[in-house]
Each structure stands twice: as structure tokens, then as C-alpha cells.
Amino acid sequence: MWRRLIYHPEINYALRQTLVLCLPVAAGLLIGDLQHALLFSLVPACCNIAGLDTPHKRFFKRLIIGASLFTGTSLAVQLLMAEHLPLPLILTLLTLLLGVTAEISALHGRLLPASLLAAVFTLHLAGNLPVWEPLLIYACGTLWYGLFNWFWLWLWREQPLRESLSLLYRQLADYCEVKYSTLLQHTDPESALPPLLVRQQKAMDLISQCYQQLHMLAANQHNDYKRLIRIFQVALDLQEHISVSLYQPEDVKKLLNETFAEQVLRWNAQTVADRLRVLADDILYHRYPSHFAMKEQTGALEKIARQHPDNSVGQLCAWHFSRIARVLTTQRPLYARDLMTEKQRRLPLLLAFKNYCSLKSTALRNAARLSVMLSIASLMGSALHLQKPYWIMLTVLVVTQHGYSATRVRIVHRAAGTVAGLVIAGVTLHFHVPLGLILTIMLFTTLASYLIIRKSYGWATVGFTITAVYTLQLLTLQGDEFIVARLIDTLIGCLIAFGGMVWLWPQWQSGLLRKNAQDVLEADQEAIRLILSDDPQPTPLAWQRMRVNQAHNALYNSLNQAMQEPGFNTHYLADMKLWVAHSQFIVEDINAMTTLAREHTMLTPALAQNYLQACEIALQRCQQRLEYDGPDEPAKGDIMQAPETLTHGPMSTLEQQLQRVLGHLNTMYTISSVAWRQRPHHGIWLSRLARH
Secondary structure: OHHHHHHOHHHHHHHHHHHHHHHHHHHHHHHOOHHHHHHHOOHHHHHHHHOOOOOOOOHHHHHHHHHHHHHHHHHHHHHHHHOOOOHHHHHHHHHHHHOOHHHHOHHHHOHHHHHHHHHHHHHHHEOOEOOHHHHHHHHHHHHHHHHHHHHHHHHOOOHHHHHHHHHHHHHHHHHHHHHHHOHHHHHOHHHHHHHHHHHHHHHHHHHHHHHHHHHHHOHHHOHHHHHHHHHHHHHHHHHHHHOOOOOOHHHHHHHHHHOOHHHHHHHHHHHHHHHHHHHHHHHHOOOOOOOOOOHHHHHHHHHHHHHOOOOHHHHHHHHHHHHHHHHHHHOOOOOOOOOOOOOOOOOOHHHHHHHHOOOOOHHHHHHHHHHHHHHHHHHHHHHOOOOOOHHHHHHHHHHOOOOHHHHHHHHHHHHHHHHHHHHHHHHHOOOOOOHHHHHHHHHHHHHHHHHHOOOOHHHHHHHHHHHHHHHHHHHHOOHHHHHHHHHHHHHHHHHHHHHHHHHOOOOOHHHHHHHHHHHHHHHHHHHHHHHOOOOOOHHHHHHHHHHHHHHHHHHHHHHHHHOOOOOOOHHHHHHHHHHHHHHHHHHHHHHHHHHHHHOOOOOOHHHHHHHHHHHHHHHHHHHHHHHOOOOOOOOOOOOOOOOOOOOOOOOOHHHHHHHHHHHHHHHHHHHHHHHHHHOOOOOHHHHHHHHO
16 A cells, blocks of 8 residues: 555655645745745746656756756846846747757757746846845755755656656556457458557657657666566567557458457456556556566467468467567566667757757747747736736746647636635635645646646646635735736636637648658658568667657647648548548568567568669659649559569468558558649638638
């Protein structure tokens, strides 16, 4: 029981965030300076957005950079306001200057909204405190936040990576269970693929997250992480074998109708899924795994494969489940990988600034969008005769995300949570509650909000709004006057953020589908080259397989977000959905071929060269079709034709996989001929609304 309380991700996170907020308040209450203690608790909000609690080999360096930006931004705001510069100009200058951080790396990019949040808080503090006092609050607050989180993460050094690995094992269990519970639907990809794609995408996202954590922690340099690295390599083997393609409708249907294969496959899959869930708990709660064996399950599957040697599905499933069973039994990877060969490099500041000055820079576009939204928020405050419209700008910063869909969801949750929280706070303020009881209620409300924030942001916002109202009540004794004004400010901020994401240089995902599709084809091409090379090496194969999966996930994410964007072309996205489905089949075939190539189940050099040439021709046809918007003209000299078949008679497993890849590529080429001419043109929906 105590392990679940200490190591449970939500509980551990909620305790850490609550203590780092409430301990300064408790200290201020003891020394009789509650006001400064409450102001001190504003700093963790900036640090959270900046990701300064992320475990990192350069933890203290990032802490110093964050504290410097917070204090520098606060000082700049106060000095520029003293010169009576317009607030929109101040915010624009700061945003465009700090926007270069996103060009350095994604993690550094989080310093932009965090520094702007410090500037917004400074607007509220300026005039009420001396110039040096907000600087001291930010410097000491960041130092306290960093030291507390360093100590907390030192106590549970492996816990962040354990949480990610535990989630990965659970996701693989769900994926395996769903895949083999819908075997009869494999003849209809439209119904079978969506649930599998969702789980496959989540598994790959978690694998990418684990890679990032291993890199940020420099885990290969610490003996403490050796066991977790082995567990991660086991997960890579499991994902590789679980995600192999079963898209052979006739063979699947024949095997299921003539044998008890469906029950046996579900038995194997359920056994694997149950074991993976047990291992997920063992990883999270620091327990050694118990003994495991599944000889009976794999034996029954191998018996079916022997009885039906002509059915490739039975052979395929028996082979892959035997590998899965071996990994789960030994708890060791099938082969050693070098997990740290590819490192995410940070751009030097001067080179990042050079790239940032380009009009093609995404970081510059995001910074410009944010500066315009903040300027509009400040002008709106002036129109409403608000001397310091900090709450409108605070709302804009909190709800603005990188994509349209994420921003829209955050706006809905933020607005609804704020309304509910203000109503509850407005009612409870009329009860004269002692100070000690108020602080106790705020403590438990904060803890409860952090417990649910990862899964229910809207409900967490209710709790945070209540604590914000009571904080202002303790600071100014005017919390009830705050309620209606802050409700209006929140709604205005949400509207500004929504308008900014729709009209200010939007990065529509439907417009990025072509680029992401090209990235997928390039990754597929490189993977096939490695698989069909003379001497495929395990480490390059493993890395390229991951790149193929990640590129496909980026395309799939873009498609999902595009389908929620305003005014999208339903015909175009329906075709793209089918294109992505065939791309997923190629990904699964590449997963399977990677294992075959690693175990040297190869073709003759001449046949491998022929297949490589055929695949490259098919891939190039698809790539050219993506770039060519005119009507389909197969006879054009620059569009090459792929041979329909390369072998006659019985084919090996690897040949069958390659033939399926060629078939999917030809189908994708046909789909592209129709889809790209129907690309959406955003803005048409606005004129339609105007006409109505």
C-alpha cells in the first residue's frame, strides 16, 4: 500500500507541486509575513511552464538560465514602464527577443511563455513594491523551486523514467489485446485500423519520450540506469514483434475458419497482455518480476502452424509469439542496441538567432503571433479602462498551445473551470472563515487539483481558481470584487487566444500533410535500403525502424488534428485517411522485415537488388505524385512505373512482405492522384459564414 502512495505518478507529482507551493506559505505564516510568502508562491507557476522541474543532466544550468530570464524580464518591464512606453510595444519587444529560445531546442522554447508570465505578474506588482523586490522574489523563488525539485528527484532518481516505462508496457498490453481481439475485422481495414492506429501511436509516443529522457539524463553514463535501459530494450523488442502486419485477409479468414486459431491467438495475446500489465506495476513500484512461462500457449500456436504449413499467417504468428515469449521469460532483449548513438543537438545561440531571423522560422511566427495576441489583450484592457490588464494576458498565455485543436480544448476547459471556480469562491467568501481553516482548505484544494490535472484540466482549473480568489482575498481583502471582473477577463483572453490561433499565421495541419507524407516515404526508403543491403547491422536497422514509426506517427497526428480544423475538405481528408492506413501497413511490414534482416533471413544478392530497385521506383512515383498537382499522367517520362511482380512460384516470408509493400505503394500512388488536387484552402469558411 505504501509503495502505491509513494510511487504512484499522480500522487508523487501532486505532493511535489503542493509542497513546493505551500511550504513557503507555511514559513511566511510562522514568521508573520504571509503577504510576501503568497507572492513567493507565484514563481512556481513560471517554473512549471518553463519545465525547470524536468530531470536533466544540465539541471542547474537550466535553472540559472530560467532565473536570469525571469529577473531580466521583470526588470525590463519595470524600467520600460517607467519610461512611459506603451504596454503593447513593451510586450512585442520582449516576445520577439525571447522567441529565439524556441530555435535553440524544444525544451528551451518553453522559457518564452514562462518569461512572459513573469512579465505579466510584474505588471501586477509594479507600483506596489520597490523595483528590486520583484527581482528578489523571482531569483529566490526559482532557487527554492530548483533546490526542492532537485532534492525530490534525487530521492526518487529513477522515478520519471520508471513512470514512462510503466505507461509504455501498459500501452503495449492494450495494443496486443485489441489487435488480436479484432482478427475477423482484418478483412475490413476501415473498421480494424482506427483502434490499432491509436494504440500504436501512443506506444510510439511513449518510446520517443523514453528516448528523450535517456538522452537528457545521460543514462548510459550511470550504472543506476542499467536495469531500466535493459527494460526499455525489452519494450522495443516487444513493440517490434507485436506490431507486425496481419493484413492478409484471405489467409487470416481461412486459418480462423478451418482451425481453433482465433481462440489460441487470443489466449496467447491475453497471456502477453496480462504479463505486460504485471511488469508495468513491477517497474513503477520497484518490484522484481516473478517467474513467467507460456510454453503451453506458444506450443498450441506452433501446432496449428505445423498442421497448416501453407498458411503464412499461422507461421508468422507462431514465430513472433515465440520471440515475445522468449523476451518475457528471460527479461532480456533479443540483441544489444546502442541507444545513445543519436543525440538531439542544441543550436548555438548565434546560429539559432540567424535561423530565427528568417521569415520561414516557425519560432519567429509563433513569437509574432503571441506578441500580437498580448498586444491586443493590453489594448482591450485599455478600452475597458483597466490600468493593468494582467489577467487577460495571463489567460492568453495559459490557454495558447502550439496547435489549433489543443488550444481549442484548453480554452473550453479553462473557461468552464474558471466560471465554476469563481461561482464557488463567490458563494464561500460570504462565510467568515478563520485564517487557519482558509489556508487548510487551500492546501487540500491545491493537492486535489494537482492530483487530477493530467487527466482533467477543467476540474483542476476549478480548484486553482478558488485558491487564486482566496489568495487575493488574503492579500487585498477584496476577493469578492475580483470575481466578476476576472470572469470577464478570462472570457476575453480565451476569445483572443482562439482568434489568434485561427487568423494569425495559423499552422494548419491539413497544410502540413504533404510534408509529413514526404517524410514518411523518405524514412521508408532508407529503411528498405538498410534491410536489403549486403550486411544489415542491428543498430542502424533499429534506429531507422524507429524513424519510420515516428515519421508515420507525425503524419497520423497531423491527420487527426486536421480533421478537427475549421472548414476542412472532407473528401481530401477521407482520401488521406486511406493513404495513412496503407502507410501503416508498410510500417508494420518494415517492423517485421527488420527482425528478419537482423536474423539474416535474406534474399540472394540479385533478387535483393531487384526488389530494392522496384521499391525505390514505387517510392519515387509516390514522391513525385505528391509534388505534382496536375491530372494523373502515367505516361510522363518523370513518373516511373514499378514492375508488378519479380518472382514466380513459392516466395519466402521476406519476399511476401516486400510484395505487400509494393502493393501498398501502388495504392498510395493512386490515392495521391486524387487527393492532392482537393487540398483545402483555409479562409473559405469565413466567406461562407459572411454570406449566411
